[in-house]
Amino acid sequence: MIDTVFVLNGPNLNLLGTREPEIYGSDTLADIEAMLGGKARELGFEIDFRQTNHEGVLVDWLHEARSTGAKAVLLN
Numbered sequence: 001m002i003d004t005v006f007v008l009n010g011p012n013l014n015l016l017g018t019r020e021p022e023i024y025g026s027d028t029l030a031d032i033e034a035m036l037g038g039k040a041r042e043l044g045f046e047i048d049f050r051q052t053n054h055e056g057v058l059v060d061w062l063h064e065a066r067s068t069g070a071k072a073v074l075l076n
Contacts, residue, residue: 002046006065006073007036008058009051013076045071 009029012019017028033049040047048070052058058075065073 002044003071004046004048004068005040006061006070007033007047007049007076008061008065008073009049009076010055010058011053014051014053 013029016024017026017031029051033047036047036049048065050061052061062073062075
């Protein structure tokens with residue numbers, strides 16, 4: 001069984017790369033997901049990568065991570 005790390009991205013992060021790139025850079029959330037996914041595979045685990053604009057959904061996902069045995073949660 002491969003260990004899973006949840007990467008949970010909150011409000012407005014879906015706008016990365018397009019919203020004020022001079023401040024936040026030009027990498028999109030999809031770019032970040034691809035980079036993390038590649039590194040995760042190198043290290044022998046998988047990432048469950050998600051984004052929502054609703055804080056309550058983030059709480060639900062935290063509970064899900066716990067109930068599914070995720071090894072870690074990265075909250076952005």
